[in-house]
Amino acid sequence: MTQWSTIEKSIIEEIEELVQSKADCLSGEMVVCPNPLWGDVSLPCFALAKILKKSPDEIAKTLAEKISDHVAVVLSARADGGFLNITLTNKALFADVLTEVFEKKEEYGKPQHPLGTYIVEYASPNTNKPLHLGHLRNIVIGQAGIQFLKFIGHTVVPAEIINDRGIHIMKSLLAYQKWGEGDTPEKSKMKGDHFVGKYYVLFSSKVKEQPELDEEAQGLLKKLESGDKEITKQWKQLNDWVIAGIKETYNRLGVEFEEEDFESDIYKQGKEVVDLGKETKIFSEREDGAVIANLEDVGLDEKVVLRADGTAIYITQDLALAQLRNERHPELNGILHVVAREQEYHFRVLFEILKRLEYSWASKSSHVSYGLVNLPSGRMKSREGTVVDADALLDELHAIAEKEITDRWEDLPAAAVTERAEMIAQAALRFYLLRVTLHQDMIYDPEESISLDGATGPYLQYTVTRIKSILEKKSLEQPDSYDILKEIEERKLALHLLRFPHVVEMISEQLQESKQFNISVLAQFSLELAQDANSFYQKHRVLDVKDKELVSARHALLTAVASVLSGSLSLCSIEVPEKM
RNA sequence: GUCCCCGUAGUUCAAUGGAUAGAACUGCAGCCUUCUAAGCUGCUGAUGUAGGUUCGAUCCCUACCGGGGACACCA
Numbered sequence: 030m031t032q033w034s035t036i037e038k039s040i041i042e043e044i045e046e047l048v049q050s051k052a053d054c055l056s057g058e059m060v061v062c063p064n065p066l067w068g069d070v071s072l073p074c075f076a077l078a079k080i081l082k083k084s085p086d087e088i089a090k091t092l093a094e095k096i097s098d099h100v101a102v103v104l105s106a107r108a109d110g111g112f113l114n115i116t117l118t119n120k121a122l123f124a125d126v127l128t129e130v131f132e133k134k135e136e137y138g139k140p141q142h143p144l145g146t147y148i149v150e151y152a153s154p155n156t157n158k159p160l161h162l163g164h165l166r167n168i169v170i171g172q173a174g175i176q177f178l179k180f181i182g183h184t185v186v187p188a189e190i191i192n193d194r195g196i197h198i199m200k201s202l203l204a205y206q207k208w209g210e211g212d213t214p215e216k217s218k219m220k221g222d223h224f225v226g227k228y229y230v231l232f233s234s235k236v237k238e239q240p241e242l243d244e245e246a247q248g249l250l251k252k253l254e255s256g257d258k259e260i261t262k263q264w265k266q267l268n269d270w271v272i273a274g275i276k277e278t279y280n281r282l283g284v285e286f287e288e289e290d291f292e293s294d295i296y297k298q299g300k301e302v303v304d305l306g307k308e309t310k311i312f313s314e315r316e317d318g319a320v321i322a323n324l325e326d327v328g329l330d331e332k333v334v335l336r337a338d339g340t341a342i343y344i345t346q347d348l349a350l351a352q353l354r355n356e357r358h359p360e361l362n363g364i365l366h367v368v369a370r371e372q373e374y375h376f377r378v379l380f381e382i383l384k385r386l387e388y389s390w391a392s393k394s395s396h397v398s399y400g401l402v403n404l405p406s407g408r409m410k411s412r413e414g415t416v417v418d419a420d421a422l423l424d425e426l427h428a429i430a431e432k433e434i435t436d437r438w439e440d441l442p443a444a445a446v447t448e449r450a451e452m453i454a455q456a457a458l459r460f461y462l463l464r465v466t467l468h469q470d471m472i473y474d475p476e477e478s479i480s481l482d483g484a485t486g487p488y489l490q491y492t493v494t495r496i497k498s499i500l501e502k503k504s505l506e507q508p509d510s511y512d513i514l515k516e517i518e519e520r521k522l523a524l525h526l527l528r529f530p531h532v533v534e535m536i537s538e539q540l541q542e543s544k545q546f547n548i549s550v551l552a553q554f555s556l557e558l559a560q561d562a563n564s565f566y567q568k569h570r571v572l573d574v575k576d577k578e579l580v581s582a583r584h585a586l587l588t589a590v591a592s593v594l595s596g597s598l599s600l601c602s603i604e605v606p607e608k609m
Numbered sequence: 610g611u612c613c614c615c616g617u618a619g620u621u622c623a624a625u626g627g628a629u630a631g632a633a634c635u636g637c638a639g640c641c642u643u644c645u646a647a648g649c650u651g652c653u654g655a656u657g658u659a660g661g662u663u664c665g666a667u668c669c670c671u672a673c674c675g676g677g678g679a680c681a682c683c684a
Contacts, residue, residue: 063628073627075664085664111664112628155684195684292684319682328612329680336682343684373613374679400614401677408677433647453647465622468614470677474621477634481647484622484633491647499644535625553623556632567640567649609647 031138031530032126033059036117039102040072043095047088048080061524065517068107068114069122069524075111085111122523123511123586130526130589131507135596138530139180140537145362146184148354149175152284153368156193156271157201158226160278161409161416162402162473163369168284169462170399171367172602173548178365180600181537186358188288190350193268194296199249201225202260202267203242204232214270220420222274225267226411233412254340278419282455283602288357292346295353299345302352302386303335311385322382332378347379348386355388363393365546370398370468395544400470402462417473426454429479430487438608449606456486456603463552463601467545484556486603489594492559494609496591499571500584508581518565522586525558526593533600548601555597562590 030038037059044055055076062071074085074092081088089108096106096113102121107114130137151171154164171187178185205228214224236242252260279285303320306312312320318337325331334344341349354361366376376396383391401408402417409416430453434446441449461478465471481487514520532554539545571583595605 057625060625060627067628071628073665075627078664110628192684197684317682321682333682338682340682342682346684369678370614371678372684375684377613398614403677405620430647437645437647469622470615472621474634477621480634482634483647485647487647488633491645495645495648502644539625549623550625553632556623560632563648564650566644570644572644609645 031534032121032129033527033531035125036070036102036121036527039099040092040096040113040115043092043099044077047091047095048077061528062114065520067109067112068105068116069520070115070117072113072115073111074108074113078111089113119511119514122520122527123514123582126523126527127507127511127585127589130592131585134592135599137593137596138533139182140530140534142182142537144182144184146186146358146360147178147362148186148188148288148358148364149178149367150188150190150364151367152189152279152286153192154189154275155195155197156191156225156268156275157197157229158271158411159220159222160275160419161411162419162422163409163416165419165422165458166399166402166462166471167367167369168282169459169602170397170467170546170548172282172284173459173463173551173600174365174367174397174546176600176602177536177546177548177551181533183362186287187285188290188354189286190290190292190346191272192292193272194293196246196250197229198264198267199246199253200232200236201229202263203246203249204228204235205267206263214274220274220277221270221272222278223418223420224274225271230412230414278423281423281451288354290350290353295349296341296346297349298352299341299347299349300335300339302348303345306334306348306382306386309386311382322378322385324378324381327381329374329378329381332382334382344375344379344382348382351383351386351388355390361390363390363395365395365397367397367399370400372396373398395540395546397467397546399467400465402471402473404473417475422478423454423458426457426479427451429481430454430457433481434609449609452604452606453481453487453490453609456490456598456605457481458486459601459603460486460489460552464549464556466549467547487609489555489559489598489603490605491609492562493591493594493598493605494607496562496566496587496594498608499566500588500591503572503580503584505581505584507585508578510578511582511585513576513578514582514586516565516569518561518568519583519586521561522558522565522590525554525561526589529554529593529597551597552601555594555601558590558594558597562587562594 037056041055059070059072062068074088077088078085086108089111092113093106093108096103096115102118104116104118149171152164152168154160175185175187208231209228214221217224232242249260253264303312307320312322312334315321319333320335322332322334333342336342373396380391380394427450431446431450434449532550536547536550539547571587572580574580598605
């Protein structure tokens, strides 16, 4: 049990005695005091007022008296306008919490959950162009999702489905046929994804003048699907180029998959699932021959799952994939599909169908959807070339970080500079993208995003390295008592540490119950902790104070802060360099 | 037309129905002979409109106004 819930439980016990019954409803009501002068933690007593038919403040007063008996936990308690404000003992706030942090180390805050297997599906690019900022939001969320699920005890299978089939690829191919003149990424010294993307943009500009190109591209798609050897060869060549390019970017970002499926491999297998669904009357054949799922009873439309001519569409592929995954993982608990919010309707339809097909894990699967990343000038459009390219953005961030590093560390070897710069660049990017609530659209401001000052990833990394540089100057044992800590700044830090397991638990519960993955809360938590840590060591000295007890108490506190902050950042897939 | 999401400071973002709505950027004024100035301190500034529920609403409900997205035999 975490310290947070231990404290909460001791308060609830008193309340239960007071009301002579279970007070489960109060679990989760305890909060950190908004003003440290009022106390450390606080419990609103308004809900109790109705049950006990007394004024909230009267109840708070009664509770304050009773709870004061808990001398191990409660230093003092008082009623403030209906709130029960509690100041914790230094033992409860510092000794107990820090002991738990030191004992559990990187497992601090890890909840005890039954284990399960989850697939996290993310990235899943189209193979006609390089990755852009929208993919980066996806990837960063996906990786945080993997880290988080692992942390709370699940077995995670990172997976992607590569959309290598469809008209978008044939557009690039057509443009390449017409204007490529046999050029290759090697000859033009371009990454394959950028090389092919160039032809996609070229197609889009040419088609404005020559609308017939659209039909030509359709024609190529038909040829491909009917197995034309030459077109298949060319299609494969373009796909290989793009995938090779994208893998380079993946590599840089640490993106790895245990399962990778190609739409071109599986889309035909969806027919088996469709046949199965027809047998069980989940699907039916419409007059025109198309196979449909009628979902009108749950407020969704009639959905075609197989064309009249028997060919597959987008959702057929998803059905195939569901079946494949079901076979591969008999114990599957659920799938997290990290996909942009535009596809919300698609997933509502898909989950409804999967539920009807009686996949047990369908009800535990969720569409982790996130809003668009827009530019100050409006929406990004691949076709118009107004996208923020992932590689270029990372390079830009890297260059800025590198300059900052060489300004500070003149003698650092080049390899170390590069490694640090990359860590800092990625932290900047990751925090920028994770700090926003997922379902919100966000605006990407080029200026702000490359800034390394203020509420940024590098700020968080800096905080950890700076704490560590204080700590490394002296190695100390954990003190017996923390009674010497008397500053508000110290209490604020400890309260964050106390709260961390609670934050993890809340995100985890939300994921279970409402299928929302609220990782931005953790990003915000990290930021608040870092801000308070910076304020603390700016105002108070750690090592060069006279009182040795104070030195060791503060040393221990900062050790725990560094540990929890690094842990919280690692759940956000943010690494911290040794020095900054 | 139907459905979903969003309107918070000049800007970008926070705030499980709780107390004085927090940060960051921008601007101005300070702090490096003192554990890393990618830092800290201070000042200015905001809940789209109208109702409702509630002891209490940025949060829940209704209507309206504004912005975005979806509703393919596209992917």
